[in-house]
Amino acid sequence: MKRTSKWISTRGLAFPILAFTLCLSMASTAWGGDGIPKAAWKRALGLPLENPGVTRAAGDIDDGYWQGVPVGGFGAGTFSRSYRGDFARWHIKAGVHKYEPVYANQFAMFQQSEGDAHGTSQALMNGHPSNGELSSWQWDYPVGAGDYYGLFPKAWFDYKWDKFPAHVTLEQFSPVLPNNYRESSYPVAVYRWHAENPTNKTVVVSVLLSWTNMSGWFRTYTRDFKGAPNQGNHNEYVSEKVGDAGTMKGIVFDRNRAGTAPNDWDGQFAIAAMESPGVEVSYQTTYQASGDGKAVWSAFSKDGRLANDGKSWVSDKEKLAGAIALRFTLRPGEKKVVPMVVSWDFSLIQFGEGRKWDRRYTDFYGTSGQNAWKIARDGLLHATEWSDEIDKWQAPYITDESKPLWYRGMLFNELYALTDGGTFWGRQAGSDAKATPTFALLECFDYAYYGTLDVRFYASLPLLKFWPDIDKQVLREFADTVPKEWPEQGLWVWKTQQVGEPITHKRKKIGAVPHDLGVPEGDPFVAVNEPGWQDTNDWKDLNSKFVLMVYRDYVLTGRKDTAFLRETWPAVKAAIEYLRQFDHGGGVPENSGYPDQTYDDWVVRGVSAYSGGLWLAALRAGEETARVVGDTKTTAEYHALFLKGQKTYISQLWNGEYFRYDTSSESKDDIQADQLAGQWYANLTGLGEIVPHTMQVSAAKKIFDVNVMKFGHGEMGAANGMTADGAILTNAEAKEVWVGTTLGYAGLLMQEGMNDEAWKTTRGLYHVIYEDKGYWFRTPEAWDITGNFRAGMYMRPTAIWALEMTSPTAK
Template sequence: MPSDGAALKRYSGSGASSENGVIEFANCAWTRAIGQGWETPYRVRYASNLDDGPWYGMPLGGFGAGCIGRSSAGDFNLWHVDGGEHIFGTLPACQFSLFEQGEQTQAYALGSAPKDGRLSSWQWYPAGKGTYAVRYPRSWFVYEGVFRAQITCEQFSPILPHNYQETSYPVAVFLWTFSNPTDQSLTLSLMLSWQNTVGWFCNTTPSSAIAIRDDGSPVYTYTPRWGQSDGNFNELIQTESFQGWRLRRMPHPNPPQEGDGEWAALIPTGLGEFFGCSRWQPEGDGAHLWQSFSVDGSLPFVNDPTPAAAGEQVAAAFALRFSLAPGERKQIPVVLAWDFPVTEFGKGVIYYRRYTDFCDRHGTNAVTLAAQALAAYATWQEQIRTWQAPILSHPDWPDWFKMALCNELYVLSSGGSLWSAASDRDPVGQFAVLECLDYRWYESLDVRLYGSFALLQLWPELEKSVMRAFARAIPTADPTLRIIGYFYRGDPETAYKAPRKLANAVPHDLGAPNEHPWEKTNYTAYQDCNLWKDLASDFVLLVYRDFLFTGGTDLNFARECWPAVVAALDHLKQFDQDGDGLPENGGAPDQTYDDWKLQGVSAYCGGLWLAALEAAIALGTLLQQPQVEIYRQWLSQARPRYHQLLWNGEYYRLDTGSGSDVIMADQLCGQFYAQLLGLVDIVPPDCCDRALRKIYDTCFLKFHNGQFGAANGLLPNGQPENPHATHPLEVWTGINFGLAAFLWQRGMIDEAWRLAEVVVRQIYENGLQFRTPEAITANGTFRACMYLRPMAIWALALVSGGSRLP
């Protein structure tokens, strides 16, 4: 799916104000006309995988707090309020609307018209009239060609690097700017309406049985209380400082359970004439509200806290009416906050969210949180500007890269992220992000080898909390036998089964939302992860990387992880069947490319093993550990053997057992990490560079003329070994960003930028924004949306000038 060649113009700009002075418009932002659709967006590769379509916008809300999303059409349509779970769908009543009276009177709800007939009396904003722009965590709607006033809405949450408080807050700020460029006064009214969804975001089947999906992945049933509003009620809030509404439910248990809590929206007092309506019916035509608002910008005054009956829906709204003299400019902040303090995983497995460390845990703090945001939003906005300034001013980075670098952070909020309250053991809480929405388990270690660079650089304490969780999990065991999906043919009785977790095997992941994340690991069962040949190396490399790049002084972190380092390497060494120092792959896919068979010593896993031994020697020497001498012996034996077995004069062979001539794009990941960590090269530098050139020419340039990115594995002539293969013929977005970082590291600067730019184009010009997938194909399909690994773009930032970052 070739991209629009002119579209990269969207990513460039000077950051200057628009002609009318209404808005400080951001440069390096992804932009799209408001409500503009996609003719041929990428479509999902497998029917069982998630594909909500391209109408994704920037998520709002702090890490682990639950988030919401507003599309480029203005619709609120993403509801990741229940930790780890996904709900997508527009609620038309959740909307901003705007009234204007000048030479003519007009009013529009600032979203797209519902297709199901709801709110049919409302007038909906015409598509194409204005621009939506995003540079996470800020986004803008610029409304043009409809109203006489010049109108902008900036949206953001306090996503602040090295901040472990406000970054967790469940708040969204909408900063509206109105300017009157005419020679006549204008009367405007801004309305925010919201459907009461309290109680909807909890799983009614929290301990459902696990099934095997058609692609071999384990799945479970998630059944929220969507639409069940009996007991919900709304009330107006008016004080000397702020006014708005609060949405609640009765009874409200103490302590609250999952789904219990409230919403609140506030604006400052004194900015105009306030109108409130605490109860209206959002499922009908909406005429009761709209007839008043569209005539003069007012609302029928209703302050009715009557709870909804069974089957009934209730919504609230407020409007602020004000006048603008000719040439006048006015800013109005609107804050939306939510307080759902409890996340329940398996039945009875309850965690409080991180933001509850800074308020109580009663689920009645939405107004308090919103009021705090009203007081602090200008400070937060300036702090975001400050931390992004080195990115935007970086002299060596192109604008498209700056845009994608910021926007790929979206997954830390909307990727089912968890951030628990603090404890004595975990003073900043525990953190986790899903591998993706289709593979719904947390912090897959093989994926985060590339996908954790953003967390490392911006929130290093969260990064180390994840690695501590893996260190704690490595010695544990769970003998429960499970069906291995790769071999499953539909008969549970004859299916191949394996233990869930062997002691000292590094777990693949930190568990799933329906069980007990951090404690019950290895949720995935597509392969037997106890046999994987990359996980132990990944763990060791990440521990040393995190220690090194957070100053090299956190000896407590190093000591806490060291026993797990030893256990992990010992476990992997047992797969060295011939005693040459190199573990062998077993034939069944037993590494991150879990649909791709490797046999014998492989370039990918063998290289990671060599780099991991070097990292363990460096860390163990610092800690004065006796195992270092053993690792030196293993390394001295294995390093020459690796080169001898796999180097063919042009590149490193896929493996020693399959006889394949495929050039694997990620064959030298171990060398990339060795150089990154300042370790000794695992292969001769000239061989590394020759192999990297071969990878670039074959997997990227020869794969559909470099239009899509680098395929995972092709024959030297650029053709597939098997035209029906899955992983070899996919372009993995995160692997491509990692490969670009490797190219840059080895001095192939132009090649690095060219590769990364092509992948960024595919994501942001074909409807994949804010749901970046693991893989795309040359047929315009994708797999595994909202994936963790694409944050590997931050690896390219690190090697190409990350010292300028906060």
């Protein structure tokens, strides 16, 4: 599908050199260290965690709690520096997770007071290389000598060590900005050093940034760098006069390439800083990353300068690294802010079956994979502007004292998955440059499906709120698949396990909304609905959720984009008609006796609270959509079907306190936390009562009393399922807390004016993630009563924005 591109920033790329100069000169009076928001999540640098959570699922990713806020834009590839100071998590290859500290990627600091014979030099990591690399460096920065703060897309390392006379704070971010479809795609990390001299002596401060040449390392689908090639890698020192701003100096990390067309592992990194009056930049172009590191440390530890060594060679097989150092002097009481950047350009994505895609940012920088320096330049010139724009975006939320402080920080920190979750944004290589780029979040790296629809029903709320053009485009892509068929057969794993012999199913049927848009190791966005665990063609929630998300996007963007409704209406209508085949006379599609909805290991049979409620809400959304597009016949038809279905739903499921799980399975009388998901969306979009309001309130209270308060003493969120008397169920998914679905329920509570219950429910999630089990920046899909998890770095927890997107008529 081709459309006129809407992906236009409100600002051009150019940034006046004079403005940069002014920003740098103003640094003497601006001090960012005092401006760390109170809402930011805080932890002492390098502080270990006692009794952290571990995965319960064999083979699932479990890298532990050494994590941090990621850098990198939408679809650009990302990496992160943990709160102990090592760069360890790498999501550069699309859809692939690697976790391995790269020790030569490091910051270090030198400080020397006037009159002292020797300065203090220290690598800023709480620990040291486990493999003996860089043995000449001074490692093991003291644990607790400062604090880490996270408020995505920013993080701060606030260094407070008695051997450093100056107080230095490192501010880190990428320009992820609301309603911005340009800079939000950039592969650049900005590191602004805020330095203050509180002493009565002049202090020399120098900060070092060392980086490894990782070009060529991102070839495989493995989770580490074993076998990563270095042959052909080389580093180049670059110096460029940038108008009145100064001289930009740094190193580009590149490799020899066969031919002019890049492979997806071909690319560059760059590190750079701006030399200007009072700020000196020195460099070491190349040294051996696996050696003792003396080429860097012997010079840096002497006076904070590097040797300005431009020597470069091409690697045979040794790991190469390079470094820059940014040195300045602070008079007593003086403050200064100086930026550094890391940029990268891995322009091409090639998925498992060979199709090639250009990343979104290449629209602005080209597709050669050799523009890291240009990207770095823009990072330096725009550093202050971007920082201010992020602060402006966050301010109304994080300063709202009517809401808990812990929540205000969690609200932004859970957004990390929008960039760091294997996010894809690009268009097929060689395609029309005016075509709208394809966008998709990865469900998680353990379940590596792009755009998983049953999950994005919860997860896409912040995408809609801050980048609505992207969210609508995703739904257009799903709409485009509805009338199509993919006839090839795939193994139905769950059913095969049940019967003991291979059972297959069609990849996608006409009229079925696909579960996903494909997988990284396949041919995503072309071969959709990857066969796997369940036959999702007959799932009872996917089609309803698609209908509801389309109407949601129309309503929550002002009810003006009727073109969007008209374009998607055929798919919406087809999705509703497809589900009607499972209606056996009561007006509600019945579940088919297998896990045929997002709870894909929890059997459902007959009319069910979850799928049935979504269906009723979808009928109302379809009715209203039909009214907007002028289809009066369908408007009346859906209204009549809704009334019929509502009567069946209530008569078969309502027991006087809550809606039963379903009518026929062994869980039929259990309490499902997500039973009101359809009503939640109906409230969100002004569709009215799917069931009478007294029933909504009664069910919501019952869920809180049992699924929240009788599970983990009310400090773990809402269990998916509980018996009526408060016992934990045995089903693998029923006995779990799902972060995203709990947040959807909390959003419903907020809509109903049950604010205390909403905060209590959500506070349990915060407790597990940020206080007890160490799931920060890797929030899982689920945990059980032990707090141990399944499926980390999951997409659904971004549903925390449900608490911000309540009905205008909420009490």
